[in-house]
Amino acid sequence: MVKAELTKAFNFKNFKVSKFSYDEPETENTDFDMEFQPKGRYNEKTGLFELYLTFIALDKISGNKIIKVKSVAEFIFDKPYLFIELPEYFFTNSIAIMFPYVRAFISTLTLQANANVLMLGLIKFGNVAEPLKENTEVISE
Template sequence: MIQEEAPKAFKFVDFTIPRFSVDIDNTIEYKIKMSFKPFGKYFETTGIYELHLFFEATDEGTQEVLISANPTFIFEFDKSYSFDEVPEYFFTNSIPIGFPYLRAFISSITLQANLDVIMLDLVKFSNIAKALKENTEVIKKD
């Protein structure tokens, strides 16, 4: 009998948003375009993955950067794996797990700044999962 390998589990641990900026004029109506540039660091000795999701919201007309943020989301695998063993579903699912925190942060900051509240649209992230995997720095086991 062939024994199937158990799925590799991971959990969301924490997030920080150490750098962000908001440059919005309430007298102007903007048409916002969002962009994401993901990259990560995977520590093979601990099974910790740092997901960095650089975010910019620009005005479609002027290309002016209205909001930028560089959140870091920390994930932990059930044990340390080599990078080749990290499942594809991690790259597909990790960004949508972290995005609601970024979305809530942007809404909260714009509300507290007494600006028109910016509520980011929902996004289909499957198209940037490949970019995340390709832009991952692997910190090897000793």
């Protein structure tokens, strides 16, 4: 039997898309590359973490930007922690929690534009966690 381990709890509080652009590719069924630009802002007094995620899809052949979505999600910890006390799994899991909302937005946007629906599959976010941690502003006042 495996004993349950208590963790520093956090809850998903809110999500919104703050800015987006869409440029329909010139050819149908375009292959694309994806880029993620994560950054955060953590308030050590309140335990609120704001995760800013910019998603960019680029046409593999031309390099032109197809879609760019800037979004923000809010997470709240069960109590305020120092930034160095935040668990490592938060930086990976917070992006994974937020991404289905980004993916749904992109699918809906391209569907409503009557264009080729841009379907995003499952993504491994392990390599995005460290840039998020490095690009997090800590508010301690």
